[in-house]
Amino acid sequence: MKILLKNARRLSSVYELEPCEILIEGNRIKQIKSAIRENADRNIDCNGNVVLPGFIDVHIHLREPGGEHKETIKTGTLAAAKGGFTTVCAMPNTNPVPDRKETLEKLVEKIKKEAKVRVLPYAAITKDLKGEELTNIDELVMAGAFAFTDDGVGIQTADFMLKAMKQAAASGKAIVAHCEDNSIVYGGVVHDGDVSNRLNLPGLPALSESVQIARDVLLAEAAGCHYHVCHVSSKESVRVIRDAKRAGIHVTAEVTPHHLLLNENNIKDQDSNYKMNPPLRAMEDQEALLEGLLDGTIDFIATDHAPHAEEEKSQGFLNAPFGIVGLETAFSLLYTYLVKTEKIKLHQLVDWLTKKPAEVFQLPYGKLDENTIADITIVNLEKELKINKETFQSKGKNTPFQDWIVSGIPVMTIVDGEIVFEGDMNG
Known part of the structure; x- marks a missing residue:
C-alpha cells in the first residue's frame, strides 16, 4: 500500500x-x-x-482489564488516534495487575486485537501494587514490559525501591515513579494552600512529592538505574531534579498539560473535574514547571489520561476519584495557550511530544524522516x-x-x- x-x-x-x-x-x-x-x-x-511525527504519550490509563466502565483498550486508543498520538504507554493499575508473566502476556494479546494505535504496556514494580513484594522483573521484561511502575501509589520504603532499581538496571529498563510519601499526604484532595483554605478541603502538601523524589534520585545513583519521575507538579520537585541532573544522575521527568495550563486558582468550587493527583498547585509551581521544561530539567510532556465514569466524578472533591482525561485535547490546548501566546515555540512543543520521549526511552519513533x-x-x-x-x-x-x-x-x-x-x- x-x-x-x-x-x-x-x-x-x-x-x-x-x-x-x-x-x-x-x-x-x-x-x-x-x-x-x-x-x-x-x-x-x-x-x-x-x-508532524506521530505523538508519543508514555503515561496513560486504559483501565482494561477490570475498569471497562471507565475506558477500554479500544476506546482509549481511539481517543489517542483522534488526539494525534501514535504510541501510548499503558499504566498497570488494572484488575488484574500485570505483575506476572501470564497476566502481562494476556494483556499483550488483547492489545494486539483491540488497539487502534501502538500500545506499550507497563508492568508493576510490586505485586498488586501493594508495595509488599517485588515482581519478577526479568520475567516481565521477557513478557513484553515497556518499563516498571506502581503508578498511582508511591513506593514507600527505600529498601524496596533500591532493590527494584537494581533489578531494573540489570534488565536495561526504567523505574517510572509516582512520587508520594503517604506519611505526609494527610488525606489531601487539593493542594495544601489557598484553595484548600478557601474551599475548606484537606490539603495535599507539595512536600509529599518532592521528598520522595529526593530520596529516589540518590537510590537511582546507587543502583545505576534510569529513574523517571511522573507528572512533576511543584517547584521543589523541579529543583531536586535539576540538582540531580547536574550531579550526573540518570533521572528524567515529565509534566502534564493540565499542570502547565492550570493552577489552584482555577478551582472556583467543588467541581471534581479539577481533582487530580498530584493536584493543581500554586501559580509559582506552575511557572516553575514551564521554566523546568524550557531549560531541560523536565524532559517532555505526558497527559496522564485518567478516565472515570461520570457518576464517579460527580461525587464532589472528597469522594470522587483523582484524574482527568487528556489524549484528545493535549496538542490543541498546548498549541493554543503556549505556542500562540509565544511562551514556547511550535518546534519545542513537537519535540516534547515526539522526539524527547522517544530519546528518553530509546524508542524508534518520534521522527519524520525518510526511511x-x-x-x-x-x-x-x-x-x-x-x-x-x-x-x-x-x-x-x-x-x-x-x-x-x-x-x-x-x-x-x-x-x-x-x-x-x-x-x-x-x-
Whole structure:
C-alpha cells in the first residue's frame, strides 16, 4: 500500500514551515520532497496542513482489564488516534495487575486485537501494587514490559525501591515513579494552600512529592538505574531534579498539560473535574514547571489520561476519584495557550511530544524522516473549535477544559503506515 500526502507543510531544519509531499510505502516513509511524481494507491490532499511525527504519550490509563466502565483498550486508543498520538504507554493499575508473566502476556494479546494505535504496556514494580513484594522483573521484561511502575501509589520504603532499581538496571529498563510519601499526604484532595483554605478541603502538601523524589534520585545513583519521575507538579520537585541532573544522575521527568495550563486558582468550587493527583498547585509551581521544561530539567510532556465514569466524578472533591482525561485535547490546548501566546515555540512543543520521549526511552519513533517508521500526525493549525466532551472518543468525559476555545486540531493520524483517524482536512 502506497499513500502520497500532497500539498502539506512541515517544520524545516530552521523551524519554519515549508511545503512538502510525503510518500509512504508499507510502514515506512519512502520519500519527503517538495514534489513527488510517483503513482500511489491513495493520494491525500493535505490542504496546506502541517505534517508532524506521530505523538508519543508514555503515561496513560486504559483501565482494561477490570475498569471497562471507565475506558477500554479500544476506546482509549481511539481517543489517542483522534488526539494525534501514535504510541501510548499503558499504566498497570488494572484488575488484574500485570505483575506476572501470564497476566502481562494476556494483556499483550488483547492489545494486539483491540488497539487502534501502538500500545506499550507497563508492568508493576510490586505485586498488586501493594508495595509488599517485588515482581519478577526479568520475567516481565521477557513478557513484553515497556518499563516498571506502581503508578498511582508511591513506593514507600527505600529498601524496596533500591532493590527494584537494581533489578531494573540489570534488565536495561526504567523505574517510572509516582512520587508520594503517604506519611505526609494527610488525606489531601487539593493542594495544601489557598484553595484548600478557601474551599475548606484537606490539603495535599507539595512536600509529599518532592521528598520522595529526593530520596529516589540518590537510590537511582546507587543502583545505576534510569529513574523517571511522573507528572512533576511543584517547584521543589523541579529543583531536586535539576540538582540531580547536574550531579550526573540518570533521572528524567515529565509534566502534564493540565499542570502547565492550570493552577489552584482555577478551582472556583467543588467541581471534581479539577481533582487530580498530584493536584493543581500554586501559580509559582506552575511557572516553575514551564521554566523546568524550557531549560531541560523536565524532559517532555505526558497527559496522564485518567478516565472515570461520570457518576464517579460527580461525587464532589472528597469522594470522587483523582484524574482527568487528556489524549484528545493535549496538542490543541498546548498549541493554543503556549505556542500562540509565544511562551514556547511550535518546534519545542513537537519535540516534547515526539522526539524527547522517544530519546528518553530509546524508542524508534518520534521522527519524520525518510526511511523511518510511518507514524504521522497531520494538524490544522488555523482551525478553531470549542472543546466538547460529548464528542470525545474516550469513555471518560472528565475534563476541566470543557468549552475552552482551541486551534491546532489533529485531522489525520497514521500509525505504521495505516490511517487510524481521519478528520476533515478542509474544515
